[in-house]
Amino acid sequence: MPKFHADQQARTRLDQARRLLAIAQTGLHYTTGAFDRERYEEIAAIAYSQIAELASMDTGKVAELFSFESGYANPKLDVRCAIFDEVGRILLVREAADGLWSIPGGWADVGLSPAANAAKEAREESGYTVHIERLLAVWDMNKHAHPPSAFHIWKLVFLGTTESAGAIVGSETDKVGFFSLQDLPSLSLGRILPEQIRRLAELYRAGGVDFD
Template sequence: MTTPSGQDSLIARLAQARRLLALAQTGLHYATSPFDTERYAEIARIAHLQLAEMASMQACDVAALFASETGYANPKLDVRCAAFNEAGQILLVREAVDGLWSLPGGWADVGVSPAENAAKEAREESGYTVNIVRLLAVWDMLKHGHPPSVFHIWKLVFLGEIVQAGEICGAETDAVQFFDVDDLPALSQGRILPEQIRRLHALRNSGDVEFD
């Protein structure tokens, strides 16, 4: 079991390894000398080994995760939709991969805006058609209590107004339900935290936007 101090140490080491990998990725993008390319590739391999050790993975699996990450290194963007019913309960979906609950959403897709992405994910994962009303929050997951991740992730959460119900049409979720914000099911905390859901409920009522 990881102690609080051990958890802090792991988070710090993950941050260092992510930064090392980002520098290597950016260096590989701009390098013009074969010698520089070789050096940056070596730095990337070291970072892969560090991340693999901390995440209990094989280095080759970590390398595969980042294989499509080329060019200037940027955080990954996670887009979510927070929708509420008339009783103020929040719409959650159950993730098929772990049986835990989350807001509908996922990685930002190329070719659609963030708001369009949030509406699309809500429709596919919950079956509900929503109109996106406004932005509620922009969070840097490193500044919240999420479990450590090999990626640096920014989270955008939009308020969705329910238009109509439908059927789940994606394979990533297998159930949908409304919950009281003070009586939540077991959450997929790599995606959303209980205190964040309660904060979204407050932001919806106040009209404010929160950002890191």
């Protein structure tokens, strides 16, 4: 079987496993019967095993990740900020976890709007205080060539302009810089893809919003 087809098949199976887990999670939230709870827990255990296999993770680690998830199952929200300088270079931060580069961002925090989350992440990870100009993209990571993830993730990317520079806050990133689109460093592909950066640059220049 060609690798492309094998990859597509694995992505389909991973999506099915996440859907199965979402059904189990939602069922556990609403059920009041002991018998139903037992069956939903069994479905969740099957889904953990499938996700672990397809995402190359340990089953126990998958179960640990989802132990914090309760209630009606929803996609997780990753909010990021694209910042360009006057010559069109994009600001990237180096992730301390893997030594690879991404645009600043992370999980959305409760109590902040999406735009406020993007500005906060930019300041913490790059040191730059930014003004959020507009929304650039809303992407479903399932529809892009990211490495397999245990979670179903939606990515919101906002355009930001720098207002002032400062020091990196926290320990998630350890370096920051502006890079030309023709000379990008090694990217953290679970966070951002080269083709997504190129698309963001197009949207920055031409306007509009890209969405899945």
